[in-house]
Amino acid sequence: MSHILVVDDEPALLRALQISLKARHYSVLTANTGQEALDSAGRTPPEAVVLDLGLPDFDGVDVIRGVRSTLDVPIIVLSGRAETEEKIRALDAGADDYVTKPFVMDELFARLRAVLRRPVTTVPGPPPRIGAYEIDLAATTVTGPEGAVRLTPTEWKILALLMANPGRLVPGRQILAEVWGPEAENNGNYLRVYLATMRRKLETDPARPRHLITEPGIGYRYQP
Structure with a gap:
């Protein structure tokens, strides 16, 4: 069972993603702010992150950089920002894929399965x-x-x-x-x-x- 962190400030979408992921036998944690996302990833490193860019406290790109500073896990951006510049900015910061809202749930999960098939390593941290x-x-x-x-x-x-x-x-x-x-x-x-x-x-x-x-x-x- 893969552990997925989903980050979005839209409660209805967050709930829908959580239900859909659990129905597909993923373990799910959710966050609706950038700080919650970074805290959650630090406590319980996920195997993949699904991340909205439009968060109330941080720019999602900063969250990507924060996760990338300690973990090498797949990050899929799920955003209403369709501009090419935004996609490039997110991918350059370390995102693995970019899905634009509105989206088809089955396509998102196909992309998630694809990134989870890639080998993942964790950056060694300090001794506990x-x-x-x-x-x-x-x-x-x-x-x-x-x-x-x-x-x-x-x-x-x-x-x-x-x-x-x-x-x-x-x-x-x-x-x-x-x-x-x-x-x-x-x-x-x-x-x-x-x-x-x-x-x-x-x-x-x-x-x-x-x-x-x-x-x-x-x-x-x-x-x-």
Whole structure:
């Protein structure tokens, strides 16, 4: 299932695109401003972006440049601007395709399928961090202001699972099943104990965590 970010300030069109994409088995996030789009792409990198140029806060071309500064994902412009100059400006900024409104939905999805078939790479970003601590998941090391911090193998499993889903809620039952096995799905006390220990090691204020967040009764979230 491909994850698509749709950006448009027309609520009716945004809703129609969301419904149509989900009907075609895409995962969809929406934004109606440029800032929302950039924030969403930073939290949950999409596999493609469908973007209107006429946004209330930013010029859509600036959003293209913002996405391109960190991600190499297909961007399809969906705009009422039909002038050749606007198309050139968007394509030069990094858009992969340009569809003019009004449009035929089936044509848009054909273009989306085409760009998703292209190989995509992500520009490497800085190492993930929890506050002042730099995390290297591959090497299983944590480095803070005072040097290395030791995590147990179980703590690493929990941390890797959370950091693989930045900004997303990971259900407690899922963590328990993946770390301890399906028979542990109801043992939420395991997670409470481990998360409390991990916060003491990694959070500046363990009582008010900013990065290892509990969603009571539901699960946990790594907030970059």
